Amino acid sequence: MKKVYGVIGDPIGHSMSPVMHNDLFEHNEIDATYLAFHVKKGNLEAAVTGLKALGVSGFNVTVPHKTDIIPLLDDIDPLAKAIGAVNTVVNTNGKLIGFNTDGRGFVRALLNKGLSLTEQKVLVIGAGGAARAIYFSLAEAGVKEIDVCNRTVEKALSLKEACPFSVETKVSSISEAEKTIVDYDLLIQTTSIGMSPQVDDTPIRFKALKTNCFASDIIYNPLETKFLKEAKFIGASIQNGVDMFVNQGALAFEIWTSIFPDTNRMTENVLKQLGGSSC
Ligand code: NAP
Numbered sequence: 001m002k003k004v005y006g007v008i009g010d011p012i013g014h015s016m017s018p019v020m021h022n023d024l025f026e027h028n029e030i031d032a033t034y035l036a037f038h039v040k041k042g043n044l045e046a047a048v049t050g051l052k053a054l055g056v057s058g059f060n061v062t063v064p065h066k067t068d069i070i071p072l073l074d075d076i077d078p079l080a081k082a083i084g085a086v087n088t089v090v091n092t093n094g095k096l097i098g099f100n101t102d103g104r105g106f107v108r109a110l111l112n113k114g115l116s117l118t119e120q121k122v123l124v125i126g127a128g129g130a131a132r133a134i135y136f137s138l139a140e141a142g143v144k145e146i147d148v149c150n151r152t153v154e155k156a157l158s159l160k161e162a163c164p165f166s167v168e169t170k171v172s173s174i175s176e177a178e179k180t181i182v183d184y185d186l187l188i189q190t191t192s193i194g195m196s197p198q199v200d201d202t203p204i205r206f207k208a209l210k211t212n213c214f215a216s217d218i219i220y221n222p223l224e225t226k227f228l229k230e231a232k233f234i235g236a237s238i239q240n241g242v243d244m245f246v247n248q249g250a251l252a253f254e255i256w257t258s259i260f261p262d263t264n265r266m267t268e269n270v271l272k273q274l275g276g277s278s279c
Contacts, residue, residue: 003032004054005256008039008047009062016273017060020249023269024261032057039065048072048096058090058256060249061098066129073098079140082164083133088252099255102130103137105248106188106218112247112263113239115186115214122146123177125204126190127156130218134190139165147184149177149204151191174204181206187231189217194225202226209234218244220274242270 007017013036021034037059039047044065049072051059061069066085070076073086074095080086086098110117122143124131127150138146147170150156156171163169181187181204193203199222209215215231220241228238246266254260 001031003030003057004035005032005058006035006037006051006056007060007062008037008044008051008065010038010040010064012036012038012062015062016245016270017249019273020246020266020269021253024253024266027265028257028259028261030257030259041065041068044068045072052091052094052096055094056091058088058252060252061087061089070098072096078164079103079136082162083136084162085129085133087248088255090255099252100133101248101251101255102244103133103135103140105246105251106134106216106244107137107141108247108251109239109243110186110216112243113214113237118142118144120145120186120214121184122186122188123181123184124148124188124190125174125177126150127152127159128190128192131188131190132159132162134188134218135159136163136165139163139167144168147172147177149174151203178205182208182210185210185213187213187215187236189215189219189225189227192219194222194227195219196221200226202230206230206234209236211235213237214239217241220245220270223274242267242274246270 015036018034018036025032076098080100083100088099088101089096145168148156149172160169191203193201213236215236216239217225217228218241219225223240232238246263250261250263
């Protein structure tokens with residue numbers, strides 16, 4: 001019988017996941033389909049009960065349900081539990097088990113660029129849901145120093161305090177971080193600033209960066225944010241959010257099928273949907 005997978009969220013109409021995963025099922029000769037389900041906040045419990053009753057094999061979870069879904073699951077991976085957010089669910093013998101592949105997907109994307117993570121002095125800009133997944137996953141991967149700056153400093157502080165892995169972290173405002181930005185090997189922009197249509201905005205200002213600095217922005221629309229343009233102009237290597245999106249999807253596909261898919265194929269597929277080329 002054909003297996004059914006999907007993604008739940010609100011809004012969901014622009015999700016690139018259905019095209020990406022359906023292509024992977026076809027390419028790997030798996031008899032399955034992946035659908036987008038528009039689930040409003042008040043309908044989450046009914047939707048999850050329904051997906052379980054229908055025997056859906058697995059699904060992704062996106063805004064605004066990543067945290068609210070946790071008490072509705074039968075079990076949760078320790079990293080997802082620590083992060084407090086789930087983006088991937090697998091149905092194993094009728095039990096729904098939650099994972100978070102966002103942060104580990106980001107880490108994979110960095111490793112694919114040849115970075116030796118343990119040697120990096122890292123600055124994470126932002127302390128929202130995505131920053132939390134990235135910070136915990138970098139700490140899990142053994143990065144020794146990850147500083148965090150955010151508009152709301154208390155949120156950065158609570159992120160640091162909740163991390164189950166040992167990591168040295170200084171927390172600051174964005175304006176304080178600007179003064180020492182030249183010290184960092186790796187800058188990770190995780191705020192929503194610079195996202196289309198506000199493409200002329202950037203969260204942090206700098207005139208110089210460390211030699212060989214690597215700047216990563218998790219936004220993929222536009223493919224090159226103002227933050228990335230400014231970092232590139234000064235000489236940094238850059239990476240946009242397509243790689244994170246593809247790798248979180250690849251890890252979800254692996255959880256569902258035990259097959260790690262062709263990420264180059266996935267990147268081409270996503271870029272086609274976005275109408276551009278990656279950096
Ligand atoms: P979130 O939880 O709402 O966090 C938003 C972050 O942006 C917070 O740090 C927030 O600071 C900051 N921020 C928002 N408006 C700001 C402003 N005007 N000035 C200063 N800081 C501001 O969102 P999220 O889920 O982490 O997502 C953040 C971005 O990542 C989005 O653009 C999303 O599309 C992208 N994303 C990409 C991927 C991928 O696969 N590539 C995956 C997940 C998310 P405060 O704490 O002070 O409010």
